[in-house]
Amino acid sequence: MAEVEFTIGHKEYSLGTQDGEEKQLQRAAEILDGEARQIIEQAGRMPEPRLLLLAGLMLADRFASMEARAEKAERLANRLQSNPTRVEVPVIPSDLKEAMAELAARAESLAERLEDQQNG
Template structure:
C-alpha cells in the first residue's frame, strides 16, 4: 500500500492509497487545494475545517452538475439510438418495397418479351 504526502492550504497530510495510485491522489489533492486556496482568497482564512467543508461543497456541486450532464447525454444517446433503429426499420421497409416493385417490373418485362417472341 502506497503513501502520498500532499499539501492543502499550506498544511501537509500523509494519505494512504493503493500502489500505483500515488500520482492520481496528488492530482486530486491539487484540485482540492486550488479550491481551498481560491476560497481562502475570497473569504479569508476562516479555519481549515470550514475551508475544506466549503471546498468539498463546491466540488460536490461540480460533481452533481457532471452527473446531471451525464444523465442528459445518456438520455440523448438513448433517443438517438431509438431514432437510428427507427430509421433502419424504415430503410428496410423501403428496400423491401423497392424489391417488390423491381420484381413486378421484371415479371412484366419478361411477359412482354414472351409476347414479342410469340408474335
C-alpha cells in the first residue's frame, strides 16, 4: 500500500492507497484543494470540517451540472443516431464548373508557354 501526502486548504494530510492509484488520489486532492483555496480567498480561514464541507459541496454542484450536460448531450446523440438529419451538399452550377475548367485549361496553357519560353 502506498502513502500519498497532500494539502487541502491549510492542512496537510497523508492517506494510504492501493499501489498504482497514487496519481489518481493526488489529482483528486489537487481538485479539492483548488476549491478549498477559492473558499479561503473569499471567506478567509475557517475550521477544517466547514472548509471541507463547502469544498465538497462546490465540487458536487459542479459534478451535478456536468452530469446534466452529459445526459443532455447523450440524448441528443441518441436522437441524431436514430433520426439523422438530412444533409444537403451544395451543388456547383454547371456554368460555374465550365468556367472553372476553362480557367484551369488557360492556366495550364500559360504555364506550358512560359516553360517553353524559359527552355527555348
